[in-house]
Amino acid sequence: MDIVKAKDLVFEYIRRDEEGNVEGISTAVDHVSLQVAQGDFVAILGHNGSGKSTLAKHLNAILYPTEGTVWVDGKDTSAEENLWTVRQNVGMVFQNPDNQIIGQVVEEDVGFGPENLGVPTKEIWERVEESLRAVGMYEHRKHSPNRLSGGQKQRVSIAGVLAMHPKCIVLDEPTAMLDPSGRREVIRAVRGLNDVEGITVILITHYMEEVIHADKIFVMDKGQLVMEGTPKEIFSRVERLKELRLDVPQVTLLAHELRKKGLPIPEGILERKELVEALRNLK
Amino acid sequence: MAIIVDHVNYIYGQDTEQAVHALQDINLQIPDGQFIGIIGHTGSGKSTLVQHLNGLLKATSGSIYYNGQDIYDEGYNLKDLRSHVGLVFQYPEHQLFEVDVFSDVCFGPKNLGLSKKEVELRAFDALRQVGFPEELFYTSPFDLSGGQKRRVAIAGVLAMKPDVLILDEPTAGLDPKGREDILDMVKRLQQESGMTILLVSHSMDDVAEYVDRILVMDHGRVVFDDVPRQVFSHVEELEEMHLAAPQVTYILRDLKKAGIEVDENATTVDEAASTILQAFGKK
Ligand SMILES: Nc1ncnc2c1ncn2[C@@H]1O[C@H](COP(=O)(O)OP(=O)(O)OP(=O)(O)O)[C@@H](O)[C@H]1O
Numbered sequence: 244m245d246i247v248k249a250k251d252l253v254f255e256y257i258r259r260d261e262e263g264n265v266e267g268i269s270t271a272v273d274h275v276s277l278q279v280a281q282g283d284f285v286a287i288l289g290h291n292g293s294g295k296s297t298l299a300k301h302l303n304a305i306l307y308p309t310e311g312t313v314w315v316d317g318k319d320t321s322a323e324e325n326l327w328t329v330r331q332n333v334g335m336v337f338q339n340p341d342n343q344i345i346g347q348v349v350e351e352d353v354g355f356g357p358e359n360l361g362v363p364t365k366e367i368w369e370r371v372e373e374s375l376r377a378v379g380m381y382e383h384r385k386h387s388p389n390r391l392s393g394g395q396k397q398r399v400s401i402a403g404v405l406a407m408h409p410k411c412i413v414l415d416e417p418t419a420m421l422d423p424s425g426r427r428e429v430i431r432a433v434r435g436l437n438d439v440e441g442i443t444v445i446l447i448t449h450y451m452e453e454v455i456h457a458d459k460i461f462v463m464d465k466g467q468l469v470m471e472g473t474p475k476e477i478f479s480r481v482e483r484l485k486e487l488r489l490d491v492p493q494v495t496l497l498a499h500e501l502r503k504k505g506l507p508i509p510e511g512i513l514e515r516k517e518l519v520e521a522l523r524n525l526k
Numbered sequence: 527m528a529i530i531v532d533h534v535n536y537i538y539g540q541d542t543e544q545a546v547h548a549l550q551d552i553n554l555q556i557p558d559g560q561f562i563g564i565i566g567h568t569g570s571g572k573s574t575l576v577q578h579l580n581g582l583l584k585a586t587s588g589s590i591y592y593n594g595q596d597i598y599d600e601g602y603n604l605k606d607l608r609s610h611v612g613l614v615f616q617y618p619e620h621q622l623f624e625v626d627v628f629s630d631v632c633f634g635p636k637n638l639g640l641s642k643k644e645v646e647l648r649a650f651d652a653l654r655q656v657g658f659p660e661e662l663f664y665t666s667p668f669d670l671s672g673g674q675k676r677r678v679a680i681a682g683v684l685a686m687k688p689d690v691l692i693l694d695e696p697t698a699g700l701d702p703k704g705r706e707d708i709l710d711m712v713k714r715l716q717q718e719s720g721m722t723i724l725l726v727s728h729s730m731d732d733v734a735e736y737v738d739r740i741l742v743m744d745h746g747r748v749v750f751d752d753v754p755r756q757v758f759s760h761v762e763e764l765e766e767m768h769l770a771a772p773q774v775t776y777i778l779r780d781l782k783k784a785g786i787e788v789d790e791n792a793t794t795v796d797e798a799a800s801t802i803l804q805a806f807g808k809k
C-alpha cells in the first residue's frame with residue numbers, strides 16, 4: 244500500500260503586486276508523479292529552488308495542487324473532509340530548530356499536538372513518554388527547550404510530531420543548521436523510527452551522506468522529477484549528479500577518484516567500511 | 527594585523543539570573559588576507575565572537591583593535607568599521623527586508639553614500655557572483671526558496687566590498703554546487719583581492735578543503751588554533767566537543783589500522799587519494 248502518491252502534480256506560485264494584480268507565475272512543481280510505500284525511508288534531493296519544499300507541503304495539505312492529485316493513505320488531500328486525517332497521518336519537521344518549539348518545558352511541548360487532537364490526558368502522557376524515548380530525549384523531559392543543543396531541539400520537534408502517531412514523517416532539511424554530532428543524532432533517531440517503529444520517512448537534505456541508507460532516492464530538477472533509484476544506482480552517476488548541482492558522499496568521491504587512477508575497486512561504494520574492505524582486498 | 531582580540535569576555539544578560547558567559551578570555555591575531563575557519567558545537571560562542579569583530583556586540587571586558595585602532599575608543603566610527611568588516615548573518619531571513627531582491631542588495635552600498643549608478647553596478651555584480659538567477663531580481667525576498675534567500679544575503683554584504691568578510695554558516699541550506707560556488711568565490715576574493723575571510727561552518731569537509739587556519743571553540747573558549755592538518759589530528763578531542771574530522775581522515779585512520787601505510791592526517795579528498803595511491807605503488 245502506498246502511503247503517499249502523487250499523480251501529475253503541478254503547483255504554481257502566483258505573485259501579486261500591492262493592488263492584487265498578477266505579476267508573475269512560477270511553476271514550482273511540474274508534473275510530478277511518485278509513490279512512496281508504507282514503511283519506506285525515501286530521500287528527496289535537488290538544487291535550491293527545485294521544488295522540494297513545495298512538494299513536501301502538499302503531503303500534509305499546507306498547499307493544494309494547482310493540477311493533478313495527491314493521495315495520503317489513499318485519501319485525496321484536496322478534499323476538505325480529508326484534511327484532518329491527512330494532517331494526522333503526515334507530520335512535518337522543518338529546518339530551524341528554534342522556530343518549532345513553543346513549550347516552556349520539553350514534555351509540555353511534545354504534549355501540545357495530541358492535546359490539540361483531543362487525546363485523553365492519560366494517553367497524552369503515555370504518548371509523550373514513548374515519543375521522547377524513541378528519539379532518546381526522555382532524560383531531558385523536564386528541561387527548558389532553550390537550554391538544549393540544536394540536535395536535541397530537533398529531536399524534540401520530531402518527538403512532537405511522533406506524539407501525533409503519524410504514519411509518515413516528512414523532514415525538510417532537519418540537519419541544515421546542526422553541528423556534526425547534532426546531525427548524527429538526528430539521522431540516527433530518524434533511522435530508528437523507520438527501522439523500529441516502521442514509520443515512513445521522507446527526508447529532504449543537501450547532505451549526500453545522510454541518504455546512503457535510504458530505500459529509494461528521488462531527484463528533482465526545476466520542478467520535475469528527473470531520477471529515481473536506490474542510493475547505489477543514484478550515486479554511481481557522479482557526472483550526471485554534478486550537472487544537477489548535486490554531489491556524491493565524500494567516500495564515494497574518493498573511491499571514484501581511486502578507480503579513475505587505476506585501482507580496481509568496485510563502483511558504487513557508499514560507506515567507509517566498504518572502501519576500507521575493498522582496499523584491504525587489494526593488498 | 528587586521529584584527530586583534532585581546533582578553534575579550536562577553537556575558538549575555540549580565541546582572542540577571544540567566545547570565546551566560548558566552549566568551550571567555552578570547553585572544554586572537556588575525557592578519558590581513560588569511561582565510562580562517564571557525565568550528566564549534568552549537569552554543570560554543572561562534573556567532574557571539576564574530577558579532578564582536580564588526581562592533582555589533584560590545585565586549586563585557588577586553589579590547590578589540592581594527593588596523594591598530596581600539597574600536598571601543600570614544601569617537602571611533604563604528605559605522606565605518608561595519609563597512610570594512612562585512613558580516614553575513616547566520617539566519618539570512620533576518621537580513622532581508624526590502625521590497626525586492628535588487629533593492630535589498632542595494633541597501634548596504636546606498637548607505638555608503640555612493641552614486642546610484644555605482645550602487646546598482648555593485649548590486650548587479652554581487653548578485654552575479656553568488657549565482658543568483660536574473661529573472662528573480664525583482665521578486666520579493668520573502669518569495670524565495672531557503673537557498674535563494676541565503677545567496678541574496680551574501681550578495682548584500684559583498685556589494686559593500688568589505689576588507690574583512692565574515693560568513694556565519696553561509697552554506698547551511700545551500701545545494702552542493704551552491705556550497706562549492708560560494709566557497710570557491712570566497713577563496714577567489716581572498717587570493718585575488720587579498721580579502722580576509724572568516725568562515726563559521728559545521729562542515730568539517732568544507733573547512734578542511736578551503737581554510738588556512740582553524741579556530742575551534744568550545745564552551746566560550748578557543749581551544750585549538752592551528753592549521754587544518756594539526757587540528758584534525760585531535761579526532762577524539764573533537765568528538766568529545768561534538769565535532770568530527772573530515773570523512774576522509776576517518777577512512778585513512780581505518781586503513782592505517784588495517785596495516786596499510788597511509789598518511790592518516792590528510793584532510794581532503796585529493797590528499798587522501800594521493801597517499802592511498804602511493805601506498806599501493808601507483809604514483
Ligand atoms: N511563497 C512563495 N511565493 C512565490 N514563489 C515561491 C514561494 N516559495 C517558493 N517559491 C518558488 O518556487 C520554487 C521552488 O521553491 P521551493 O521552496 O519548493 O524549493 P526547494 O527545492 O525547497 O529549495 P531549497 O533547497 O532552497 O529549500 C522556487 O523557484 C521559489 O523561488
Ligand SMILES: Nc1ncnc2c1ncn2[C@@H]1O[C@H](COP(=O)(O)OP(=O)(O)O)[C@@H](O)[C@H]1O
Pocket residue numbers: 538539546548566567568569570571572573574575
Ligand atoms: N541573544 C542572546 N541572549 C542570551 N544568550 C545568548 C544570546 N545569543 C546567544 N546566547 C548564548 O550564548 C552562548 C553562545 O551562543 P552563540 O554565540 O550563538 O553560539 P554558536 O554560534 O557557536 O552556536 C550560548 O550559550 C547561547 O545560548
Ligand SMILES: [Mg+2]
Pocket residue numbers: 295296297415671672
Ligand atoms: Mg526548501
Ligand SMILES: [Mg+2]
Pocket residue numbers: 572573574616694
Ligand atoms: Mg551561531
